[in-house]
Amino acid sequence: MISKDIALGFFFLFQTGFGALGNSFLLGFYAITFFTGPRLKPIDLLLIHLAFVNDLVLLSKGIPHTMSTLGLTNFLDNAGCKLVFYFHRVARDLSLCITCLLSGFQAMTLSPRNSCWAKLKARDSKCIVSLFLLCWVFHLLKNVPVLLMMKGSMRNKNITKEQDYIYCTVAFPPLLRNAINMLIITLPDVFCVGVMMGTSGYLVFVLYRHQKRVQYIHGNNLTPSASPETRATQTVLLLVILFVSFYSLNSILVLCIQYRQSSWLVHISAFLAACFPASSSFVLIVSDSRVNKNFLVLWEKMMT
Template sequence: MISNDIVVGLFLLFQTVFGVLGNSFLMGLYIITFFIGPRLKPIDFLLIQLAFANDLVLLSKGIPQTMAALGYTNFLDDVGCKLVFYFHKVARDLSRCTTCLLSGFQVITLSPSISQWAKLKARPTKYIVQFCFFCWTFHLLANYNILVLMKDSQGSSNITERKNFVYCSAKFPVSLYIGVFVFLISLPDVLCVGIMVGTSGYMIFVLYRHHQRVQYIHGHSLKPSCSPETRATQTILLLVILFVSFFSVNSILVSYIYYEKSSSFLVHTSTFLAACFPACSSFILIVGDSHVRKYWLIFWEKMITQF
């Protein structure tokens, strides 16, 4: 009979391959378009960063967690554990931060010209590259503690409390420090999720008001097509809802794992839930974003004309 760990490992393997292909396709499309197509919009650089961060999340955690679920638990040494968890945490924070920035920029784009946001519409787009650089620098420096806490699964210490993550473990000086550590690493997540929820509520309000206005102008018998801005807003809104949903469910599971004696099955399940957004977000953008479809058509037109 196949164990639960092996079943979750197979799901993790499929999720990793599926997500990496989608994010790599999206990132490659934007990069190719940058060289052969029209000029990319400033917000497209955020989408490139999101796709790259999601790829890094899936590769840094999906592959080792799949190997652990399939029974290979001692394949990383101390340095390997530190680097895998460090880059996974940095990539995960970048994915969260980029999604938050996307929702914020879309709110500014949607804001009426008579509002106070109108003065800010032209400014943020000029500094998107700087925002991306700041996110990378901040998260690379902020997650240095991962390099101190993580150890290989064979390590031992009599003065520390250890939490086992199947193929690696984390050390904590005292029990109280676990709560402080979880609070500190969760605070940026909670702040970003709060911003996402607020911006999502505003976008839903703007879309509803726009729908009511269009219905009044065109009447109930006519179904006008959505504008590119509306479609982009709906896509980003779906991304935010997806992120917040998986984040909320996984946070409950992670809290249980930190404070209770966890099984390998729960650890693998937590990894699977945490990787659902990185694996699915690229396909939401590919299907829902009109700019992606436009770049795809331009790419194929260029390829056809060359041959």
């Protein structure tokens, strides 16, 4: 009979491999499109970056967690724990930031021509590159406290002021400094989630108004196919819903872990942290018509 730890390890291995395969496929697809196909759209730059950071999230969290569930709990020293958790936090925050930018960009795309966003539409590519650099610099600096707090696994020692994450531990600083660190970490996340919720509400309103207008023009008996803008908006909304749902549940579990030592809470938190990076790539693959067209062309070539 397979033990629980081995089954759990293979489960995390499957989740990590499945998600990394989807994100790597997207990166390869956009790379081929860049060199052989038409010019990439500004939104494609966001999707490429999202796939890249989601790969980092999965690999930095999934591989160590898989190894720990298979019985390897002391494979990282202090430096290894610091780097693994630091890059995971940076990649996870970038995933949040880029998803926020994606919802904001789509709201800007659907905004009327006479709105204040009209000037930004003409130079959206330059704005996106500048925002990428700003996000990277900000989150690299924001997560510096992680380098100071993380330590290697010390599960065999009597520790009362450190939080056990199975293969690493976090040493809590004094109360005031810990509160400041939590405030620095939490406020940007709350702001990004708030922006995503606001832009999502606006996108839902635009879609509803567009649907009513189309029904009025074509009649209630006709169901015209959705425009590319509508499909892109629906995809962005689905991504935002997935991210906010998994992020909220994981945040609740992280707070519970700080007050109650439980390996199962750590496992569930790791699973939820990897759900969005593992599933978002397949949402994009299914919703992108260019992927389907290229697959059909490739299939026809193989058959002939």
